[in-house]
Amino acid sequence: MVAGMTLFRQFIASLSPRPLETEPLPPEDRVSRVSKLVLADIYRREAPGLLRFFKHRADHQDAHDLMQESFVRLADADARRDHDIERPEAYLNRIASNVLRNESKSAYERARANTLPVEDAGLTAPDLVETLEARDMINRVQSALMQLKPKTRDIFLAHRVDGLSYEEIGQRMGLRRKGVVWHMTKAIAHLDRTLRSR
Numbered sequence: 001m002v003a004g005m006t007l008f009r010q011f012i013a014s015l016s017p018r019p020l021e022t023e024p025l026p027p028e029d030r031v032s033r034v035s036k037l038v039l040a041d042i043y044r045r046e047a048p049g050l051l052r053f054f055k056h057r058a059d060h061q062d063a064h065d066l067m068q069e070s071f072v073r074l075a076d077a078d079a080r081r082d083h084d085i086e087r088p089e090a091y092l093n094r095i096a097s098n099v100l101r102n103e104s105k106s107a108y109e110r111a112r113a114n115t116l117p118v119e120d121a122g123l124t125a126p127d128l129v130e131t132l133e134a135r136d137m138i139n140r141v142q143s144a145l146m147q148l149k150p151k152t153r154d155i156f157l158a159h160r161v162d163g164l165s166y167e168e169i170g171q172r173m174g175l176r177r178k179g180v181v182w183h184m185t186k187a188i189a190h191l192d193r194t195l196r197s198r
Contacts, residue, residue, distance in 0.1 A: 039075055042088050047071075050096055057100055066103060070096045137195075144194035148187055155180055156187035 050070060054063035073095045078085055085091050145153055155173065158164045159180075164172075166180040173180070 038084075038088070039071075039078060042074070042092065043071055046089060046092055050092070053096060054100065058103060062103065066096075066099050070099050073099070140195060141191065144191050147194070148190060152183045152187050155183040159184060 047067060050067045051063055054066045058066055070092060074085075074088065074092050077091070077095075078088075145156070148156065151173070155169055158169050158172070159166070166177050166184075169175070170177050170180045175183075
């Protein structure tokens with residue numbers, strides 16, 4: 001947010017050159033200067049809410065840029081008008097909605113440009129034989145696991161499915177590492193025999 005304030009202050013300062021201290025200010029410069037101060041006040045008040053608005057509706061990394069773009073457009077609109085904007089906060093909200101809409105359109109166009117038409121995709125249906133073989137293998141593994149003693153099965157699943165180490169399994173089951181290794185060896189040998197036999 002501090003970086004955003006700095007960028008905005010630089011933008012405000014660049015709108016018109018500062019007069020020398022000895023030169024009298026013409027009425028137009030006084031109006032312009034008051035307008036800039038009001039714009040800075042609006043920035044301090046509205047920037048946090050506007051940033052939240054963009055973070056909820058756009059990518060987080062783009063939120064600051066979109067907020068800055070909104071304030072730049074507000075400052076530009078204020079500079080081009082002959083009179084002050086009556087409700088600058090409402091005007092800023094409208095600008096923010098338009099900026100978000102433009103960003104969405106741009107993102108859509110970029111995505112569309114990177115999309116491959118369905119006719120060119122070369123999609124293939126899954127191989128039915130491979131699907132049936134995979135389903136059969138899952139059923140065989142489940143059947144082999146159910147043939148194990150519950151403690152051996154729990155140790156095997158804790159290591160292979162849950163990713164626990166032998167030490168963690170030993171602490172849970174009240175076994176030494178050697179006991180966990182014995183159960184794992186038994187489970188692997190049983191699964192290997194069962195899956196080879198069919």
